[in-house]
Amino acid sequence: MVDLAHPAHAVRTRRSFWSRSSGLNRTRTAYAFLVPSLLILGVFVIWPMIDAMVTSFTDSSIIGASHWVGIANYSKLVGDAAFLNALRNTAYYAVVTTPVSIVLALGAALLLNQHIPARGFFRAVIFLPFVVSLSIISIAWTFLLDPDIGLVTNWLSMIGLHTGNGVRDPFWAMPAVMLVGIWRNVGFFMVMYLAGLQSIPRELIDASQIDGATSLQRFRHITWPLLANTTMFVCIVAAIFAFQAFDQIYVMTNGGPFFATETLVMQIYRIGFMQFQMGYASAISWVLVLIVLALSLLQMWYFNRRLVRG
Numbered sequence: 296m297v298d299l300a301h302p303a304h305a306v307r308t309r310r311s312f313w314s315r316s317s318g319l320n321r322t323r324t325a326y327a328f329l330v331p332s333l334l335i336l337g338v339f340v341i342w343p344m345i346d347a348m349v350t351s352f353t354d355s356s357i358i359g360a361s362h363w364v365g366i367a368n369y370s371k372l373v374g375d376a377a378f379l380n381a382l383r384n385t386a387y388y389a390v391v392t393t394p395v396s397i398v399l400a401l402g403a404a405l406l407l408n409q410h411i412p413a414r415g416f417f418r419a420v421i422f423l424p425f426v427v428s429l430s431i432i433s434i435a436w437t438f439l440l441d442p443d444i445g446l447v448t449n450w451l452s453m454i455g456l457h458t459g460n461g462v463r464d465p466f467w468a469m470p471a472v473m474l475v476g477i478w479r480n481v482g483f484f485m486v487m488y489l490a491g492l493q494s495i496p497r498e499l500i501d502a503s504q505i506d507g508a509t510s511l512q513r514f515r516h517i518t519w520p521l522l523a524n525t526t527m528f529v530c531i532v533a534a535i536f537a538f539q540a541f542d543q544i545y546v547m548t549n550g551g552p553f554f555a556t557e558t559l560v561m562q563i564y565r566i567g568f569m570q571f572q573m574g575y576a577s578a579i580s581w582v583l584v585l586i587v588l589a590l591s592l593l594q595m596w597y598f599n600r601r602l603v604r605g
Contacts, residue, residue, distance in 0.1 A: 400484030422482035491525030
């Protein structure tokens with residue numbers, strides 16, 4: 296039987312009470328700091344997504360009343376040639392720009408992680424396009440790729456590569472906007488890889504050098520496996536960036552010529568804010584959300600399986 300009047304037990308009881316009280320205060324403080332962020336997230340992210348989902352089941356437009364149409368908007372997508380074209384263009388853009396951006400970013404990070412002269416300058420130069428307005432970058436690249444006065448097209452013609460009418464050519468328009476997207480995002484992904492490279496214990500690199508491992512062997516057996524989490528994050532972000540491509544397409548081609556560069560986001564803008572078919576545009580936007588979600592989950596599953604296999 297416990298003697299509640301015993302001094303030692305009284306001290307333990309008081310300590311337990313103050314410990315629980317202190318933990319409760321810390322929890323309340325943590326929630327108090329989270330509330331502003333949760334409110335912003337709820338008002339500007341979660342609620343618009345829910346509202347867009349509800350709108351996708353209506354024939355809502357800016358003018359006139361909306362009516363419930365069920366899955367009619369989603370059924371219409373299956374036979375909509377314009378939607379299928381935008382989906383194909385988006386997939387094409389993502390399949391090309393995502394791996395190219397990642398490979399270039401990893402290569403730049405590996406090079407600029409070495410002790411080379413002016414590496415800080417080169418890091419800043421590669422990262423700079425990401426912090427500059429994409430609209431301004433796109434305007435500049437439009438002039439650079441102009442078939443008449445463009446500097447880049449002139450250089451390409453000197454080596455025998457002719458780009459036709461540049462961004463006005465249905466064949467060259469998509470490669471042009473891809474080039475701008477890749478050039479802009481490489482620096483951002485490079486910084487992520489630099490952070491990952493600098494988190495690798497130097498002792499592992501030194502030990503492999505002592506054991507006589509070549510640079511390729513060190514990369515294959517040490518650097519690349521330890522960059523798995525970074526690569527997973529970069530892949531997901533790169534894919535999201537690719538599926539959300541809009542700015543440079545709007546500025547450089549406006550989805551043309553002949554819808555050759557119209558992506559899903561560009562189509563959502565055209566249908567929702569130019570044709571005022573908000574219900575149909577919301578349905579397309581939710582299809583895009585589900586595609587990005589599925590792709591992200593697939594990438595996470597793949598990289599987690601690689602980590603488990605070790």
